[in-house]
Amino acid sequence: MAESLSIFLTALIKSVIILFGVFLPGAAGSVYFERKISAWIQNRIGPNRVGPFGILQPIVDVVKLIIKEDIIPLVADKRFHALAPVIAVTTAMATFAVMPFGNFVVIGNLRIDLNIASNVNVALLYVLAVGSVSVYAITFAGWSSNNKYSMLGGLRSASQMISYELSMGLSLVGVIMIAGTTSLNGIVEAQANMKWNVFTQPLGFIIFLVASFAETNRSPFDLPEAEPELVGGYNTEYAGMKWGMFFLAEYGHMIAASGMISTLFFGGYDIPFVKQLFPSVFYDGALILGIMQVGFFLTKIAIFAFFFIWVRWSLPRFRYDQLMDLGWKVMMPLALVNIIVTSLVMYALR
Amino acid sequence: MRSPAGKETQKDRMGFWERIYLPEIAKGMATTFKQMFEPAVTREYPEERFAPTGSYRGRPVLVLEEDGERCVACGLCSRVCPALAIQVQAGETLERDKERYPEKFEINMLRCIFCGFCEEVCPEEAIVMSKDYEMVFQNREEAILGKEKLLTPVAQLQDRLEYLRTHQYYEPK
């Protein structure tokens, strides 16, 4: 009893830390840098009026959203209309529950794992499962708004996610085979010392990258919210902070996806070679190693978040049929080929 | 592979590397990355203002000479205005050589489209486009400019008058 309570309490504390230390600042930061980077790419200046360099822009954005009137269409299905943004944010946050920010640190005789749910052995499956729940948010939003555009956006998103989920799952089979586990810590440890999966699984990496763009609904796969054709897509009928929650969810997903990419393909929190070079300072459980691992991992997340934003302001949106073609006719077969090649190579090297 | 209509399309001419997109995507991303380090072209408006040249067509104004306005209230500008923005009411006076003058001259700035036709048609060069581009109104009434707001001393309009003399519209008498 006491033990389960302490597990619950540590998980709660860690969740709060990650929520206010990673998720919210990450989302606010990506909103800010999305605007800044888009401005730089387009030879503009970007937000620079609120605070030094405009860094307070996300805060005033949120204030604006909160004081806005919350409009619910008269014919909307009110329960689902209210539920959709909640699901969106929840699923975006849920991925962080298993994300390993570092290995573990030992303070006194207390061992603290640097993730919320310590070393879940089905973490990877959990991430994929949570990712597919997020489609409900968009579908609910589209359906309950009782609006043609929202509905089309919702349908698009549903079919897009179903098509890309498959190749996403399949592209990870290679990673799982190499690591021999679906625990994220295990996968990171298997990539220790620059044995990054991106080198051994380049095809799997590209497929996973493309699929995560599709899963996060970001350009070039942002068909559910294609402004020119669908007004705003699934979020057309949302106002104020409910709309803001979809926005928050989008950036949350983006950061979660960046975290997953770095965990699965770029060695996650592992700092190459330090444990071998300075075993007396950087041993497993050392506080300094733990802090450095978290810093290393957050840097990787930032790099991939930048990549997400950079892609958004470079590539044009896909057409719907091209999107489906790519998903089913290109990525699926490639993912299967990747599995076969990986297993053959592993068999040969056995 | 040809399209069903038999016409060769852009897609048919693409090579293998273009078809698999990835190298082209990398090229595009390289371009946008380079752009990030180009200087911004933004003009930060309230601090940095645009200084128009004589060719700029801003708010139309009436030219005011020392002895009064040039306008003779012929009504041509009002007739030509495609947006029906100008209202002229003629008055007569014996105090000046020019016997006609506009008793009322109003331009509705909510209608004006800054086409410059009024300036082009005016036989007296009495209405010209100024450099003013900052027009803020609190209500509709305020946006209808009367004579007191339109009349502008000729000294302030030299750039435009010079431009008109050296360019298209003006034919010396």
Ligand code: SF4
């Ligand atoms: S401004 Fe020119 S065209 Fe218009 S009424 Fe006066 S003289 Fe005629």
Ligand code: SF4
């Ligand atoms: S600029 Fe054109 S629209 Fe404006 S008052 Fe003159 S003729 Fe009318």
